Amino acid sequence: MTIAEIEAQFTGLNRGDSSFAEIEQVLETYQRTYCEVYRRFGEKHLPVSAFKHAEIATFPVSEAECVFVSSATGSGLRSRHFVRRLAVYDASVCAAFEAVFGKGPYTIWAHLPGYSTESSLVCMLKILIQRYGDERSQFFLASEPPGNLDATSPLVLFGAAFGLLSLSEAGPWQLPQNARIVETGGMKTHQRDITRRELHARLAEGFGIQEEHVWSEYGMCELLSQAYAQGGPVYVPPPWMHVRVVDPHNPKQILSDGQPGLIAVTDLANIHTVSSILTEDLGVSHGEGFEVLGRFPGSALRGCNFLLESA
Known part of the structure; x- marks a missing residue:
């Protein structure tokens, strides 16, 4: 081969x-x-x-067609992933998403305050919005969800763990009951200490949805594929x-x-x-x-x- x-x-x-x-x-x-x-x-x-x-x-x-750069760690050093072909990353991102969510369309909201445009997560969500998002899909930085919460397409809200937690604490908000929240980790970079189980419970309460509708994504700058957890660990x-x-x-x-x-x-x-x-x-x-x-x-x-x- x-x-x-x-x-x-x-x-x-x-x-x-x-x-x-x-x-x-x-x-x-x-x-x-x-x-x-x-x-x-x-x-x-x-x-x-x-x-x-x-x-x-x-x-x-x-x-390289693209270079993904990780967020800074305590050492100040950042990982760099030299991506020779973005089409390979696109294929991996889309196939993994479709296997879990289907073909959509979805209203995809991405809440990633502080994330660089060099982040693989930002690139991933641009791909998902372009491929599966409806006209209301968007990135947003505000401390409240964008627009009317009664999305016509099923809503998927992506975000780093503590960004989503801060957003939920600015509410409470009432997302549609068929909405999914997908936290992408990032708890290790924050001063507060919290378990994933506690995080999911607080996100469910803050956004007015069932806890089993709070999902997780596992990925990193150094990998071009992602794994999803659907309503559990x-x-x-x-x-x-x-x-x-x-x-x-x-x-x-x-x-x-x-x-x-x-x-x-x-x-x-x-x-x-x-x-x-x-x-x-x-x-x-x-x-x-x-x-x-x-x-x-x-x-x-x-x-x-x-x-x-x-x-």
């Missing part, structure tokens, strides 16, 4: 499809050949922090994205369901960077899904020192 064929076909995989392993191996070989950092690191899952310290790409980064990745929970001290060891460890992702949409990424998120597996428990304490993984020294 060629790289061009993978670009065209990866979103057509079915869950459990045996061709996942074939594509995974083709991409790993390609990425080790052309991405020097990945080749020198040696292990399968590249620590996500590599995107902060090096140019992770299989091609000259000047040829368990995210289900799309078929071209495999998520494993591994031992933090030995990432080669995959842990059983219910055992907490580091979330390791293989994202076949990461064709021209590195597909297999070791995140800094603590989680547990639940069958074909996974739950995020928070950040791994310290978020300083073994292997990163080697990466910095060798790359």
Whole structure:
């Protein structure tokens, strides 16, 4: 299978499809050949922090059609994801959305105060609004929802966790009962400490909807695919994205369901960077899904020192 064929076909995989392993191996070989950092690191899952310290790409980064930049962390360093083909990201975003929401149309509202135009989340929502949104779909920064809350199309409100919480506290508001709220995380950057369960309860109360209509999206600058959790804590990745929970001290060891460890992702949409990424998120597996428990304490993984020294 060629790289061009993978670009065209990866979103057509079915869950459990045996061709996942074939594509995974083709991409790993390609990425080790052309991405020097990945080749020198040696292990399968590249620590996500590599995107902060090096140019992770299989091609000259000047040829990137887009560069996603993460929000600043305590270190002040930002990850950069060099996207060779935006059409690949578009395909991944749309196929994952359609699998959960259908083809729409929807009234899509995006509340992302403080987010840069270089954010992958901003790009994702631009794609969704353009592809699935009706004429009332929009980004908004105000401390109240835009316009009449009686949307003619089903309403989907996307936003970072504490932005949505602040918006809900400026109310209360009464969204239509068929509305969905999709929080995209971001709790780790805020001073207040809150569990996801408490967050969802407060969002449901503040927006006047049932708690099971508060959903979650898992994504990051370093990945081109997203997983959704529909009214509970368990995210289900799309078929071209495999998520494993591994031992933090030995990432080669995959842990059983219910055992907490580091979330390791293989994202076949990461064709021209590195597909297999070791995140800094603590989680547990639940069958074909996974739950995020928070950040791994310290978020300083073994292997990163080697990466910095060798790359």
